[in-house]
Amino acid sequence: MAGAGDWPFAADEAYADSSAIFAELGWANGLAVVDAVGELLPPLDPPGELATPPPPPLDLPETPAGSSADGAASSCSTDDADGGKPAAASTEAASKSLTSGKKGGKKRARQPRFAFMTKSEIDHLEDGYRWRKYGQKAVKNSPFPRSYYRCTNSKCTVKKRVERSSDDPSVVITTYEGQHSHHTVTFPRAAAAAAGFSHIHAMAALAAAAAPFSPHQQLYSNQLQPPATMPLAATTPAASSSSSLLQLPLHCNHELQVVASCGGGYPSSSSSSSPASTVPVDRGLLDDMVPRAMRHG
DNA sequence: CGTCTTTGACCCGCGC
DNA sequence: GCGCGGGTCAAAGACG
Numbered sequence: 001m002a003g004a005g006d007w008p009f010a011a012d013e014a015y016a017d018s019s020a021i022f023a024e025l026g027w028a029n030g031l032a033v034v035d036a037v038g039e040l041l042p043p044l045d046p047p048g049e050l051a052t053p054p055p056p057p058l059d060l061p062e063t064p065a066g067s068s069a070d071g072a073a074s075s076c077s078t079d080d081a082d083g084g085k086p087a088a089a090s091t092e093a094a095s096k097s098l099t100s101g102k103k104g105g106k107k108r109a110r111q112p113r114f115a116f117m118t119k120s121e122i123d124h125l126e127d128g129y130r131w132r133k134y135g136q137k138a139v140k141n142s143p144f145p146r147s148y149y150r151c152t153n154s155k156c157t158v159k160k161r162v163e164r165s166s167d168d169p170s171v172v173i174t175t176y177e178g179q180h181s182h183h184t185v186t187f188p189r190a191a192a193a194a195a196g197f198s199h200i201h202a203m204a205a206l207a208a209a210a211a212p213f214s215p216h217q218q219l220y221s222n223q224l225q226p227p228a229t230m231p232l233a234a235t236t237p238a239a240s241s242s243s244s245l246l247q248l249p250l251h252c253n254h255e256l257q258v259v260a261s262c263g264g265g266y267p268s269s270s271s272s273s274s275p276a277s278t279v280p281v282d283r284g285l286l287d288d289m290v291p292r293a294m295r296h297g
Numbered sequence: 298c299g300t301c302t303t304t305g306a307c308c309c310g311c312g313c
Numbered sequence: 314g315c316g317c318g319g320g321t322c323a324a325a326g327a328c329g
Contacts, residue, residue, distance in 0.1 A: 132300085133302055133303080134302090134320095134322075135304090135320070135322080136302090137318085139319090140318065140319090146319090146320095148320070148321075150321095300327105300328085301329100302325105302326085302327075302328095303324100303326075303327090304323100304324095304325090304326100305322105306321100306323095306324105307321085307322075308319105308321080308322095309318105310317105310318095310319085310320100311316105311317090311319100312315105312316095312317085313314105313316090
């Protein structure tokens with residue numbers, strides 16, 4: 001419950017549908033609002049200014065095995081007993097034990113989830129990973145369908161839901177579930193920045209926060225402070241030098257430092273369009289997200 | 298030919 | 314217990 005009350009969006013009437021989603025997700029503070037150019041959006045019914053910066057979607061799993069099993073505050077809903085196991089293991093286990101040869105016989109294992117809003121005409125924004133659409137459903141009280149995507153990596157069970165807000169069709173609500181256990185397939189970071197596709201940064205940054213490698217997830221367990229603003233192209237030297245597309249308020253706090261500590265293993269751009277000679281692929285988004293100084297704690 | 302999307306059917310959880 | 318809505322499966326088709 002800590003910090004949930006600080007979240008200004010969840011109760012925003014303008015995002016009624018989204019609130020429902022967040023309620024469904026079980027968390028109220030795991031949302032970032034980003035527009036197509038990676039800027040944080042104020043609530044649709046803004047109080048005048050973004051006085052209270054939105055927390056990052058660092059809705060990450062709590063401790064591996066139930067230290068925060070109360071589930072109330074653990075919006076990440078890691079109520080699944082296999083919180084410490086790889087998502088694949090838990091999902092497959094559930095699948096095998098419950099499928100019994102029938103369709104849809106899988107019990108949905110709860111994975112840490114978070115959602116964020118992106119103001120974009122494109123439903124499915126690039127985030128550095130490859131996704132396969134496996135379903136689409138009409139959403140009640142919404143003229144827009146909800147699409148279901150799964151990471152194409154066979155070992156990765158991360159899922160993503162994409163839908164448009166019925167209140168504001170220009171807003172895409174993306175919900176990630178699970179954590180990537182692999183590197184990005186393609187992440188045209190340099191090209192994207194050059195082309196002005198800064199939303200890719202935003203998306204990837206959000207995805208990064210949403211789905212860090214599982215070995216690092218426990219680092220978030222001590223989430224004692226109020227959520228911070230999503231580190232979208234933080235005021236890092238790298239960000240400001242390589243891409244000035246994103247100038248967002250950044251509340252650097254404990255969590256972001258934790259993010260930084262995860263950077264070593266964070267998926268970064270691969271071959272596709274980012275010459276390794278010019279882009280420090282090992283850094284990936286880290287340089288865009290966290291000041292180097294911060295990484296030293 | 299491999300990959301991805303579409304789409305209808307199915308199952309599960311939950312509220313009434 | 315029943316119905317509804319959400320989530321997933323898997324076959325078929327489209328596409329490069």
